Amino acid sequence: MAERYLAELTKIRDAVRQDLLGGRINLLLGWEKGHYWWQSRPLFAEDEKDLERLTWDSFCAVNLSRYLLDELKDYQKIGVLVKGCDSRAFNRLLQDNMIARERVVLYGLPCPGMLDYSLLTAVAGVAPEGIDEENGRVVLKTVAGEKTVERDQLLLYKCRDCLYPDPVVYDQLLLIPRGAKEAPERYKSVTALEELPADERYAYWDKELSRCLRCYACRQACPYCSCRECFVEQDKPRWQGRAYQASENFLFHLVRAYHGAGRCIDCGECQRACPVVIPLQELNRKLIKDLNELYGQFEAGLNAELEPPLLTYKPNDPAAFSEK
Amino acid sequence: MPAALNEKIAGWEPLVVAFCCNWCSYAGGDLAGTSRLSYPANVKVIRVPCSGRLNPMFVLRAFQRGADGVLVAGCHPGDCHYSTGNYHSRRRLSSFKRLVEFAGFEPDRFEVRWISSSEGDKFADEMEAITGRIKALGPNRKMRDARWQSVT
Amino acid sequence: MKKIVTADKLPVLWSHLAGQGKLLLPVKEGPTVLFKEWTAGDEVALDAPTSAISPKDIFFPREETYMRYRCRGPVLELSAGEEFEPVTAFGVHPCDLKAFEMLDRVYLDQDPVDELYRDRRARTTVVALACFAPDPFCFCSVFGIDPVSAPGADVIAHLDRQSGNLMLEAQTVKGEALLKGDASLLTEANGQSYGPALVKTADFGLKLSGLSENLKGRFEDPAWDKLYKSCLGCGVCTYVCPTCYCFDVEDYGHEMAGERFRCWDSCMYGQFTLMAGGHNPRPSRKERIRQRFLHKLQYYPETYGEIACVGCGRCLRSCPVNLDIVQAIIALGGEQNVQR
Numbered sequence: 022m023a024e025r026y027l028a029e030l031t032k033i034r035d036a037v038r039q040d041l042l043g044g045r046i047n048l049l050l051g052w053e054k055g056h057y058w059w060q061s062r063p064l065f066a067e068d069e070k071d072l073e074r075l076t077w078d079s080f081c082a083v084n085l086s087r088y089l090l091d092e093l094k095d096y097q098k099i100g101v102l103v104k105g106c107d108s109r110a111f112n113r114l115l116q117d118n119m120i121a122r123e124r125v126v127l128y129g130l131p132c133p134g135m136l137d138y139s140l141l142t143a144v145a146g147v148a149p150e151g152i153d154e155e156n157g158r159v160v161l162k163t164v165a166g167e168k169t170v171e172r173d174q175l176l177l178y179k180c181r182d183c184l185y186p187d188p189v190v191y192d193q194l195l196l197i198p199r200g201a202k203e204a205p206e207r208y209k210s211v212t213a214l215e216e217l218p219a220d221e222r223y224a225y226w227d228k229e230l231s232r233c234l235r236c237y238a239c240r241q242a243c244p245y246c247s248c249r250e251c252f253v254e255q256d257k258p259r260w261q262g263r264a265y266q267a268s269e270n271f272l273f274h275l276v277r278a279y280h281g282a283g284r285c286i287d288c289g290e291c292q293r294a295c296p297v298v299i300p301l302q303e304l305n306r307k308l309i310k311d312l313n314e315l316y317g318q319f320e321a322g323l324n325a326e327l328e329p330p331l332l333t334y335k336p337n338d339p340a341a342f343s344e345k
Numbered sequence: 346m347p348a349a350l351n352e353k354i355a356g357w358e359p360l361v362v363a364f365c366c367n368w369c370s371y372a373g374g375d376l377a378g379t380s381r382l383s384y385p386a387n388v389k390v391i392r393v394p395c396s397g398r399l400n401p402m403f404v405l406r407a408f409q410r411g412a413d414g415v416l417v418a419g420c421h422p423g424d425c426h427y428s429t430g431n432y433h434s435r436r437r438l439s440s441f442k443r444l445v446e447f448a449g450f451e452p453d454r455f456e457v458r459w460i461s462s463s464e465g466d467k468f469a470d471e472m473e474a475i476t477g478r479i480k481a482l483g484p485n486r487k488m489r490d491a492r493w494q495s496v497t
Numbered sequence: 498m499k500k501i502v503t504a505d506k507l508p509v510l511w512s513h514l515a516g517q518g519k520l521l522l523p524v525k526e527g528p529t530v531l532f533k534e535w536t537a538g539d540e541v542a543l544d545a546p547t548s549a550i551s552p553k554d555i556f557f558p559r560e561e562t563y564m565r566y567r568c569r570g571p572v573l574e575l576s577a578g579e580e581f582e583p584v585t586a587f588g589v590h591p592c593d594l595k596a597f598e599m600l601d602r603v604y605l606d607q608d609p610v611d612e613l614y615r616d617r618r619a620r621t622t623v624v625a626l627a628c629f630a631p632d633p634f635c636f637c638s639v640f641g642i643d644p645v646s647a648p649g650a651d652v653i654a655h656l657d658r659q660s661g662n663l664m665l666e667a668q669t670v671k672g673e674a675l676l677k678g679d680a681s682l683l684t685e686a687n688g689q690s691y692g693p694a695l696v697k698t699a700d701f702g703l704k705l706s707g708l709s710e711n712l713k714g715r716f717e718d719p720a721w722d723k724l725y726k727s728c729l730g731c732g733v734c735t736y737v738c739p740t741c742y743c744f745d746v747e748d749y750g751h752e753m754a755g756e757r758f759r760c761w762d763s764c765m766y767g768q769f770t771l772m773a774g775g776h777n778p779r780p781s782r783k784e785r786i787r788q789r790f791l792h793k794l795q796y797y798p799e800t801y802g803e804i805a806c807v808g809c810g811r812c813l814r815s816c817p818v819n820l821d822i823v824q825a826i827i828a829l830g831g832e833q834n835v836q837r
């Protein structure tokens with residue numbers, strides 16, 4: 022895997038170098054290593070020297086499309102490396118008229134799924150000193166020795182049930198497509214919750230949400246949350262109070278999730294950003310599941326031309342309340 | 346969670362908030378009144394221009410501040426004064442209702458009805474019915490703001 | 498005074514302490530470890546690395562109601578917010594303990610003191626826990642913090658990894674009072690000690706001497722133009738950080754009755770400096786990032802004499818885009834091999 026990544030990185034770097042130096046783009050959004058081998062952070066590359074830091078490995082989880090919102094104010098033309106979810110985030114922004122398609126060059130990177138450091142640690146039992154990857158397995162190297170684990174078991178939550186690892190929109194596809202994936206467990210925890218009695222479900226959410234700091238990082242990380250003024254900060258009327266009360270937690274979480282109805286691309290950036298790991302994707306997926314059941318299969322961000330289910334209707338639509 | 350979530354206390358009367366669209370359901374309520382039909386005083390009607398005007402936060406705010414049940418009533422699909430408002434609210438409120446249930450509310454806590462301006466009797470019946478269902482369920486404490494009691 | 502509690506007696510110790518007031522402990526909560534009020538059945542995680550969120554909320558809660566009001570006819574009635582009860586905070590890591598000292602300076606060492614903070618501080622007994630296996634995120638040594646000692650704590654606890662026994666050593670009068678409990682629970686240490694291993698944390702090659710002075714006059718430094726770019730403005734870094742202490746004040750209720758509370762706020766938020774007229778002196782993430790890091794690295798040291806970071810590593814662990822204080826220090830030239 023290490024060699025594969027290296028070969029892929031060379032390919033990526035060659036392609037973007039040409040465009041950056043040739044002036045096709047003025048900025049490249051990619052990833053670079055942070056302090057640790059398990060962190061790859063956003064890179065804003067303007068020149069050849071910056072490009073030396075470019076990286077591509079199993080930790081490039083951060084969605085870069087969101088940065089376009091700000092960077093397009095400063096740069097005429099921007100290149101972005103997009104994995105499957107990042108490309109759908111791009112479509113999301115495009116559909117919301119937040120960015121101009123012609124000012125962006127998308128380099129598609131079919132994605133192997135990103136790894137979760139906290140899982141690596143949990144599975145290894147101690148903080149691993151490094152990993153090797155080969156043939157769908159990960160070798161965790163620790164002081165106590167090595168441990169080999171199926172790669173699938175170490176994926177970030179957001180990657181475990183990803184349906185579209187290949188970019189759905191791009192100008193150049195730089196790597197070999199991996200093909201659509203099955204995600205049989207995508208709604209597993211949603212269904213399990215649906216089957217609980219109402220009071221138990223309430224107790225579950227009450228407990229999970231009680232951890233919430235209401236820092237709104239989940240919103241900041243989300244590619245559809247680009248409202249100039251979010252309801253949580255709106256002053257008149259003041260919908261969302263700042264107190265740490267269950268009632269305020271529920272209000273925030275139900276409304277945030279609901280604002281994503283038909284818009285959430287299920288990229289999981291919200292949950293990844295959450296410092297206390299609140300299962301936000303269960304709320305998001307509940308909405309995706311219901312809308313699909315009620316109003317037909319729809320995956321947000323697949324095609325920027327298709328109308329999301331809550332922006333349209335059919336006269337003979339079914340209803341989920343007891344009066345049809 | 347303790348069963349106390351909806352435990353009844355002596356003398357408790359349900360509070361039902363009904364958001365009624367101006368053109369059909371609110372007029373239906375008027376008709377119920379002029380026809381001298383009675384419906385429980387537990388229902389507090391709030392008039393909205395259209396069921397499509399309903400911000401889901403209205404519903405949640407009602408639960409935060411004491412509602413035991415919430416009803417949204419609008420024109421029958423096809424009869425919207427603004428042509429399509431209730432077609433949109435049908436989709437929105439359907440997914441929202443399921444989300445609210447997913448959060449742990451009983452299905453009867455939040456309902457939607459289509460009531461036209463000529464259906465005074467239906468208006469009265471529905472208000473009677475939802476009040477009865479909420480009475481049977483008991484008080485709602487889910488999402489109730491712990492501070493609300495002390496400021497009322 | 499030195500006492501030992503054997504591993505099997507720990508649950509008894511928790512109930513014992515919880516009987517005397519509120520007991521706060523690092524507890525497993527879903528996939529995270531949080532510092533929170535212990536209730537029977539909780540999974541205590543003394544051997545875990547630092548809690549996901551710093552324990553600063555022992556003294557500086559996320560939310561704190563400090564006044565209630567009610568109008569009765571022409572009379573305005575005001576009452577104080579909360580009753581304070583005794584608290585035992587058990588298992589505070591040395592870095593977080595050092596951070597308390599930094600908050601103390603802000604909230605106590607000036608006139609007027611912050612009474613809410615003072616009262617919470619006064620009724621709390623702090624039991625620190627020596628570290629034995631730092632997380633890869635820890636870098637407290639950079640700030641001269643010894644991970645196995647805890648000056649300022651009422652009691653310091655050492656966990657013996659083999660047996661799981663706890664050695665408790667009182668360091669203050671309050672600490673002695675805490676250890677005067679039940680003899681069958683707390684046995685005399687009789688000269689035993691759990692040799693605290695030499696604990697070393699990462700240092701990232703940082704060199705902090707002279708950094709604060711050097712930062713003066715670098716408000717317009719080009720480094721700021723790059724550093725902020727990846728920031729999402731999510732505020733996680735400030736919410737998890739033990740030395741961040743900003744708050745906002747908000748009301749709940751209406752004109753006739755309600756309450757006033759304060760709650761955490763963050764300089765990383767767009768509205769933090771938004772003024773009534775609509776002007777915002779920190780209009781973009783650049784100014785906000787600059788504020789956060791200059792506050793930690795220059796303003797705080799200017800006022801109080803040391804950098805407002807204890808190397809707890811939480812921002813390294815939790816920033817969703819890995820833009821942390823080490824990143825900032827390096828970008829500003831705080832590395833050993835950099836000439837300033």
Ligand code: SF4
Nearest residue numbers: 234235236237239295
């Ligand atoms: S990121 Fe997590 S803690 Fe922050 S507001 Fe969202 S759910 Fe709450």
Ligand code: SF4
Nearest residue numbers: 243285286288289291
């Ligand atoms: S809500 Fe979460 S999963 Fe959905 S688009 Fe936003 S960040 Fe992605």
Ligand code: SF4
Nearest residue numbers: 246248251252277280
């Ligand atoms: S939560 Fe809703 S209001 Fe806030 S930014 Fe997201 S979509 Fe907009």
Ligand code: SF4
Nearest residue numbers: 728729731732734816
């Ligand atoms: S530095 Fe990181 S944690 Fe802090 S606000 Fe920016 S993105 Fe969020």
Ligand code: SF4
Nearest residue numbers: 738806807809810812
């Ligand atoms: S700046 Fe980061 S490392 Fe320093 S005290 Fe705050 S959270 Fe911990």
